[in-house]
Amino acid sequence: MNERVSVLLKNFNIEEFQKSLIEWFQEEKRNLPWRADKDPYKIWVSEVMLQQTRVDTVIPYFYRFIEKYPNIEALANADEQELLKTWEGLGYYSRVKNLQAAVKEVQTQYGGVVPDEKKTFSKLKGVGPYTTGAVLSIAYNKPIPAVDGNVMRVLSRIFEIEDDIIKVRTRKLFEELVEEIISREDPSSFNQGLMELGALICKPTSPDCLLCPVRDHCRAFQHGTETRLPVKSKQKKGRTVQYIAAILLDERGKVVIRKRPDEGLLASLWEFPNEEVISGKKNMIIDFENEWLDKYGANVDLLEPLCVVEHVFSHLTWKIHAFVGLVKGELPQNMKVVAFEEVDEYPFPVPYQKMWKEYKKKIAI
DNA sequence: AAGGCGTGGAT
DNA sequence: TATCCAAGCCT
Numbered sequence: 373m374n375e376r377v378s379v380l381l382k383n384f385n386i387e388e389f390q391k392s393l394i395e396w397f398q399e400e401k402r403n404l405p406w407r408a409d410k411d412p413y414k415i416w417v418s419e420v421m422l423q424q425t426r427v428d429t430v431i432p433y434f435y436r437f438i439e440k441y442p443n444i445e446a447l448a449n450a451d452e453q454e455l456l457k458t459w460e461g462l463g464y465y466s467r468v469k470n471l472q473a474a475v476k477e478v479q480t481q482y483g484g485v486v487p488d489e490k491k492t493f494s495k496l497k498g499v500g501p502y503t504t505g506a507v508l509s510i511a512y513n514k515p516i517p518a519v520d521g522n523v524m525r526v527l528s529r530i531f532e533i534e535d536d537i538i539k540v541r542t543r544k545l546f547e548e549l550v551e552e553i554i555s556r557e558d559p560s561s562f563n564q565g566l567m568e569l570g571a572l573i574c575k576p577t578s579p580d581c582l583l584c585p586v587r588d589h590c591r592a593f594q595h596g597t598e599t600r601l602p603v604k605s606k607q608k609k610g611r612t613v614q615y616i617a618a619i620l621l622d623e624r625g626k627v628v629i630r631k632r633p634d635e636g637l638l639a640s641l642w643e644f645p646n647e648e649v650i651s652g653k654k655n656m657i658i659d660f661e662n663e664w665l666d667k668y669g670a671n672v673d674l675l676e677p678l679c680v681v682e683h684v685f686s687h688l689t690w691k692i693h694a695f696v697g698l699v700k701g702e703l704p705q706n707m708k709v710v711a712f713e714e715v716d717e718y719p720f721p722v723p724y725q726k727m728w729k730e731y732k733k734k735i736a737i
Numbered sequence: 738a739a740g741g742c743g744t745g746g747a748t
Numbered sequence: 749t750a751t752c753c754a755a756g757c758c759t
Contacts, residue, residue, distance in 0.1 A: 418755085419755070419756095420756095421755090422754080422755040422756095423754085423755065423756045423757075424742090424743085424744090424753090424754055424755080424756055424757095425743085425744075425745095425754060425755080426744090426745075426746070426753095426754050426755090427754080427755080428745095428746085429744075429745070429746085429754085430754095430755090461743090461744075461745095462743080462744075463742080463743025463744045463745090464742055464743055464744085464756085464757090465742085465743080466742070466757085466758080467742095467756090467757080470757080470758090497757095497758095498756095498757065498758085499757085500756060500757045500758085501756090501757090502755075502756060502757085503755090503756075503757085506755070518755085520754090520755045520756075521753090521754065521755070521756085522754085522755065523755090538739095539738085540738075540739095564755095567755060570755085571754090571755080576747095576752085576753080576754095577747090577748075604752095606751090606752085607740090607752090609750095609751085610741095636741085636742085637741080637742065637743090638742090638743080639742095683743090683744090684743090684744090685741095685742075685743060685744085686741085686742065686743065686744085686753090687740070687741055687742070687743095688741095721743080722743075722744065722745090
C-alpha cells in the first residue's frame with residue numbers, strides 16, 4: 373500500500389465506515405431515472421451526461437435520450453445531427469460524439485455487450501477513470517474507485533487532506549485511498565453513497581454535518597475544519613471575444629445558417645453567419661458587409677440591430693452583436709438556406725438560440 | 738501539466 | 749453582479 377494512504381488509514385475503522393455509509397445510502401438515496409434498473413448502457417449514458425453537469429439539468433435529457441435511443445444498437449445507428457439535436461443545450465458536445473463512437477465499438481467488437489473489464493471498458497472513447505469506476509461498479513458491482521468532485525470533497529474532509537483537488541496527482545491519491553476502503557460486498561452502494569453524501573449532506577458550502585451518517589469518522593468535523601476543505605486553486609477566467617452576427621434573409625425570405633467545423637468549440641453545431649469583431653475597427657456593420665463582399669462575393673445589407681447576446685463559456689466569453697439583414701448572391705459550401713420553420717430542426721448553441729428567439733419575438737410584434 | 742471544452746444554478 | 753461551479757475527458 374502507498375505509504376501516504378497507510379498513514380491516512382491509521383485509526384480509521386473501515387468496516388464501520390462502510391456500514392454507516394451504505395446503510396445511509398440505501399435509506400436516503402434519491403429516486404433518479406437511471407437508478408430504475410441496472411442496464412449498463414443506461415447507466416453509462418447517465419454518467420456521460422452527468423460529467424460536469426447538474427442532476428436537475430440531466431433528468432429531462434436522460435428521459436428523452438433513452439426514449440429515442442433505448443439501447444446500444446439504436447445509438448450506434450443514430451444520425452449524428454439528430455443526436456446532437458437531442459443533446460442540444462447540455463453542452464460539452466464532444467461527449468455525445470465520443471459516446472456514439474464508443475457504442476459503435478461495443479456493437480462491432482463486443483457483440484453489443486458493454487465490457488465488464490476495467491482494461492477494456494476504459495479504452496473506449498470518452499471513458500476516463502471516473503466513468504470507468506462508476507459504470508463498472510454500479511452496473512457490474514466491480515470494486516473500482518469512481519472519484520469525482522463529490523468524492524474528493526467528502527474524502528478530503530473525512531481524512532483532512534489538503535492537497536489541491538484540481539491536480540491530477542491528487543485525484544490519483546483519492547483513487548488509491550478508495551481502493552483500500554471500498555466495500556467488496558457492495559461497491560455499487562459504496563461509490564454511489566460517497567457521491568450521494570457529497571450531493572445531499574457534504575455540500576461545498578454549509579455542509580449539514582449534524583445529519584451526516586459518517587461524522588464520527590470525519591476528521592474535519594472533529595476539528596471544525598470542514599468548510600476550509602477541499603483545497604481548490606482558482607482557475608482564471610477567459611478572455612472576451614466580440615462577434616457581429618446576423619439573421620440574413622435571401623431573396624426568397626429564407627434564412628442563412630452555417631455549420632461549424634467538426635472539431636473544437638461547439639463542433640458540428642449550426643450558427644448564424646458571424647465574424648469576429650477586431651477591436652479598434654470603427655464600424656462593425658460596414659466591416660461585416662465588406663468582408664462578405666470580399667470573401668464570398670455576396671451583397672449583404674444589415675438593416676437593423678436585433679440584440680446583444682453575452683455568453684460565458686468555461687474558458688471564454690462571447691459578446692455577439694446581432695443584426696437582421698438581407699443577402700444577395702452565391703453562398704459558400706458550409707452555408708445553407710432554410711425555411712423559417714426548418715431552423716429549429718438544426719442543433720444550435722445556446723447563444724444562437726437566444727438570438728433566434730429574439731428574432732421571432734421581434735417579427736411577432 | 739494545463740488548457741480546451743457548455744450550460745444554467747446557487748450564493 | 750461576480751464567482752464558482754456540477755457525477756470529467758482529451759490533448
